[in-house]
Amino acid sequence: MWLGMVLAVSFLEAPLKFRAPGVTVRVGLGIGRLVFRALNGVEAVFAAVLVAVALLGAVPVPVPALAAAGVLAVQLLAVRPGLNRRSDAVLAGEEAPRSRAHLVYVVLEVLKAAALLTGGVLLLAG
Template sequence: MSLGSAIGAAAMFVWLGMVIAISFLEAPLKFRAPGVTVPIGLGVGQLVFRALNTAEVILAVTVVVAGAVDRPPVVVVVAVAIVVTALCAQLLGVKPRLARRSEAVLAGQQAPRSGAHHVYVVFEVVKVIALSAGGMAILVSGS
């Protein structure tokens, strides 16, 4: 396996672990902790997801550069395109809507639940599948 492929696979699996740990473990569990109110949970969530999204952008750039250097198999290119598209959709389309609702709640306003949260989760599932498939394809191809 070349250095570019190794870096690409490592970045994909680190990214995968971060998404699973934060989106599917930390995010839902924090609201079940004793004493965590909705405003506190939203405040923590904003900080955590800002950090996650920053790390995701760095990992996306790493994966794209590694792929550009190494010319991975088509399945890897497709997986990377899917995961980067999903991330862009979240950051540019869904997250601003979620942020407006969070800000309203944190300002003390009654804001109705948003369907945008479910859309965000769907994109998280898409990223998990694409990152898993792309990372495994790199390992199997040995490129």
């Protein structure tokens, strides 16, 4: 489920919304913030459940699945604050330069998706 949500939001909705007629950068950023806040909230719950299950040792949790939780933590704690500052500036009408943090976030999304896919395959194979 987590992988499907990441693929749908990060790799479909996020880039496509800016191609829709009449969607400005400000409108797209506003929508994106809401969507990613919701996605990240659900992801945090999934990650917390994975970590709790791993700590309790009731069910083996593949290392890649736990790595996805770690990637999410990096995204939320290290990358998102900078992205939020930039989007705040753009939404306030300021001209803000493109952010390298966005590229870092995308790379982390790819790593998280790969970790989730690998963890899922290991769960199904085990």
